[in-house]
Amino acid sequence: MKWGRILAVARKDWREAMRGMWMVAPSVFLVAYFGIALPAILIYAAKATGEVFIPVNIPLPIRVEGDLARSLYFAFQAVVPLIFLVIPLAVSTILAADGFAGERERGTLELLLAAPLDERELLLGKVLAALVPGVVSSWTTFLLMVPTVNLLSSDIFNGPWFPPGPEWIIVVFIISPLYSFLAVAITCALSSKVRSVKEAQQGAGILIVPLLIVVLAQVFWGVAVNAEALILASLLLGGIDAIMILALPRLFHGIRYLLE
Amino acid sequence: MIEVHGLTKAYGEKVAAQDLSFSVRRGEIFGLLGPNGAGKTTTIRILACIIPPDSGRIVVNGHEVVEDPLSVKASVGLLPERISLYERLTVMENLLFFARLYEVEEPVLKIKELLNKLEIQDRAEEPVSKLSKGLKQRVSIVRALLHDPLVLLLDEPTSGLDPMSAGVMRSLIQDLSSQGRTILLSSHNLWEVQQLCHRVAMINTRLLALGSVDELSTKFMGPPRVRLLLDEARKEVLEAIQSVYGVITLERRDGEILIEVMDPERTVPAISEAVVRAGGRILEISVVRPELEELFARVVRDEVGQDSSSG
Structure with missing residues (x-):
């Protein structure tokens, strides 16, 4: 396996994506919206109305004074971490869906398959091409969110408080890349089976379901997600990813039939 | 250089190639002729290791297509029927990408040399989307030649080109053959095949006729x-x-x-x-001399006649 060829495939995809606004504009929008606009809206709305939007009775890991702070804290804790799973999912699956089905639609798949790359190199190149922008977008969002939240809400929390615990670090830097990899691998496999990018994107839509279940569990059933639960989830995701790495070449084998 | 023995390929119920056998010698220009759906593109894709055959033994440049596809791929230059370039990338970016996949040494130098040879050096930094079809086809030829392949597989190389570009392409094919490269081409342009090819195989999923145009003329059209x-x-x-x-x-x-x-x-x-x-x-x-078109019509008609009489 030669990394030069894997990176050549990934770099080519990035270059193509950068030339088309269809990729760059939505990614920049997502990062700016979730990194700056959404936290600002949440904080200003809470301050302006003084409203406690979620009554919170569960114990909080940090000392938070007042209902407004407790409510805001819970909103961030329950909903915002999922952003770091949604962003890479959105960014990466666009690229991953385009990976093979897009090459086929544009008539370039034939030459890619005729090049002296083994299937694993081609697949890794495509996975890397889709994974990196998603993870980078997620991390950039986090890096923007930290100063935004602290700047706008330090008066409520009596100083910088965000991120409030190790859970965030686990979500952003471990679970987010692991889940993105899983999403990209599934979408790439789908993209190598279906005949159009649209079909691949529709198929990849299913990946949002686990995230919705987590949100519902937290908001409606009060399921607390602590560091231990997240470490367990990371191990589980890591295991699934490992199985995926082993199974992918077999799933991917059907790519040649796209040309038949 | 190319040995095909009993190549068979079906897509589900539809047979694309049935027990095809032929060989192409070093330095030869070999034409693959047949009506639409005759299996020409399938045969080329199998020779380029893009799709696997169902059965048969195929050897390209000493390497078995099924056993050692990476060696076959490294020694083959493919020009697909449809222009296969990344439209958003520039000519140079396209060529550098493929040069990296084929691990070409000193890729920029090699690309410039080939672009000069095909007189498109001044278009190197232009996006492919801005080029005419003729120029895109020249870029595709540069791409196919980047790794100095000994075997070239050209699927309809002049299809859709204006007469001038088609002429440039034909003389290039002759040049490449005179350099000792083995060329297998499929074409609907029978005049072109007659002008270029040393030998032809007429197929309609199975092999109908094989030989030089003169040999086939004598066989199917009577003596000259x-x-x-x-x-x-x-x-x-x-x-x-x-x-x-x-x-x-x-x-x-x-x-x-x-x-x-x-x-x-x-x-x-x-x-x-x-x-x-x-x-x-x-x-x-x-x-x-009978036109290849006349000859082709006769061979295909004979085959249809045989099929209907046997059916």
């Missing part, structure tokens, strides 16, 4: 004919012609004489000599 125009078709002149070794039949038609011969290269000088010796004067003499 010589068209002769004399100042006066006197009896003794005609008798002299008929006595020449290699003349099979002689027919007078509309003031011309049509002579079926075994080997035109040897018989034509002998006929000329016999006419002069008998006191006749030749106004015009030429060998009538």
